[in-house]
Amino acid sequence: MKRQLCQSVQDGRIAHAQLFTGLSGVGKLGLALAYAQYIACPNRTNEDSCGVCPSCLQYQKLQHPDLHFAFPIVKGDDGDVCDDFVEKFRNLILENRYFDLEDWYRAMGVETKQGMIYEKESSEILRKLSLKSFGDGYKVMVIWQPEKMNATCANKLLKLLEEPPTKTLFLLVSEHPELLLSTILSRVQEVRVPRLSEETIASGLCGEYAWLGGDDAKAIAHMANGSYLTALRTMNESEDNQGYFDDFVALMRNAWLVGQKKDYSALLKLRQWSNDMADSKVGREKQKAFLQYAQRQIRENYIYNFACPEMNYQTEKERQFSTRFAPFIHEGNVEKMMDELGKAEQQIGQNGNAKIIFFDLCLQMIVLVK
Numbered sequence: 260m261k262r263q264l265c266q267s268v269q270d271g272r273i274a275h276a277q278l279f280t281g282l283s284g285v286g287k288l289g290l291a292l293a294y295a296q297y298i299a300c301p302n303r304t305n306e307d308s309c310g311v312c313p314s315c316l317q318y319q320k321l322q323h324p325d326l327h328f329a330f331p332i333v334k335g336d337d338g339d340v341c342d343d344f345v346e347k348f349r350n351l352i353l354e355n356r357y358f359d360l361e362d363w364y365r366a367m368g369v370e371t372k373q374g375m376i377y378e379k380e381s382s383e384i385l386r387k388l389s390l391k392s393f394g395d396g397y398k399v400m401v402i403w404q405p406e407k408m409n410a411t412c413a414n415k416l417l418k419l420l421e422e423p424p425t426k427t428l429f430l431l432v433s434e435h436p437e438l439l440l441s442t443i444l445s446r447v448q449e450v451r452v453p454r455l456s457e458e459t460i461a462s463g464l465c466g467e468y469a470w471l472g473g474d475d476a477k478a479i480a481h482m483a484n485g486s487y488l489t490a491l492r493t494m495n496e497s498e499d500n501q502g503y504f505d506d507f508v509a510l511m512r513n514a515w516l517v518g519q520k521k522d523y524s525a526l527l528k529l530r531q532w533s534n535d536m537a538d539s540k541v542g543r544e545k546q547k548a549f550l551q552y553a554q555r556q557i558r559e560n561y562i563y564n565f566a567c568p569e570m571n572y573q574t575e576k577e578r579q580f581s582t583r584f585a586p587f588i589h590e591g592n593v594e595k596m597m598d599e600l601g602k603a604e605q606q607i608g609q610n611g612n613a614k615i616i617f618f619d620l621c622l623q624m625i626v627l628v629k
């Protein structure tokens with residue numbers, strides 16, 4: 260993709276409106292910005308921009324005077340146009356080029372999830388593009404999540420795309436191009452950004468987390484399904500998952516001890532386990548998340564029996580546990596276990612008594628794990 264983009268610049272084929280599409284977390288925005296930097300760099304090579312000229316340095320800080328942004332905002336005390344929020348937006352990108360709308364809402368510090376590109380922004384876009392460019396290069400308007408434009412704004416943008424001001428470049432970056440007006444879609448050239456390869460994700464993770472082992476990086480990359488954002492989230496959640504893993508192991512081990520080994524001291528441990536899980540400090544969301552995690556582990560352990568590692572999505576620790584535990588998950592109990600865990604999750608969601616729900620789950624597992 261990068262080679263294609265570079266080649267099109269060298270051939271002088273720069274479409275004035277381009278739409279970068281692809282899954283969340285594959286690097287669409289980063290690629291669009293690198294592309295704009297490449298176009299502006301006077302010393303670019305066949306493969307990349309020079310990275311050291313004044314233009315490149317300004318691009319790297321996202322402070323190039325010909326680089327403009329539009330993105331969804333939540334109107335309020337902080338302002339009502341993108342410029343009022345652009346510092347936060349720049350900082351978010353500089354911190355980590357892989358983020359989604361949720362991250363952006365968090366960075367803006369808003370509770371509501373109703374971000375939008377408002378009508379007023381279209382006049383801002385027009386104003387910025389009517390300015391003379393600083394160099395003799397392109398004025399670049401990066402529109403992140405253009406599907407969040409309200410109808411008036413979208414129609415005004417359409418007019419701009421039909422009759423673009425001279426030397427302007429629109430780079431639209433979208434996760435849901437199907438939500439854009441078909442008239443807009445027909446005026447942009449699509450740049451489909453593919454999923455990242457597992458090798459790319461793993462090497463990215465190892466670069467960012469020096470302490471991360473190669474096998475764990477590979478396991479996380481495998482689970483990330485082509486999205487670096489997903490991989491980063493897995494890293495952040497791994498502490499949580501760590502807790503869930505221990506909880507899951509405790510449930511299964513003690514249930515097996517009671518049911519199969521008639522070790523009734525383990526029953527007391529299960530009683531304690533249910534009380535701990537039901538503790539109000541844990542909270543319903545975490546309780547539900549644990550039950551989802553447990554369902555995923557049951558499924559993974561069942562699949563583990565087919566000895567088909569590329570079908571398994573587990574961390575190294577989970578896989579280790581599966582070498583011993585997987586034989587206890589089979590045709591005879593897998594469905595019932597999933598049912599019971601799903602039922603518990605549902606009941607927690609309906610504000611049922613967590614102590615009773617978790618202990619009842621323990622009793623079911625005692626019967627089922629064998």
Ligand SMILES: [Zn+2]
Pocket residue numbers: 300301302303308309310311312313314315
């Ligand atoms: Zn340069």
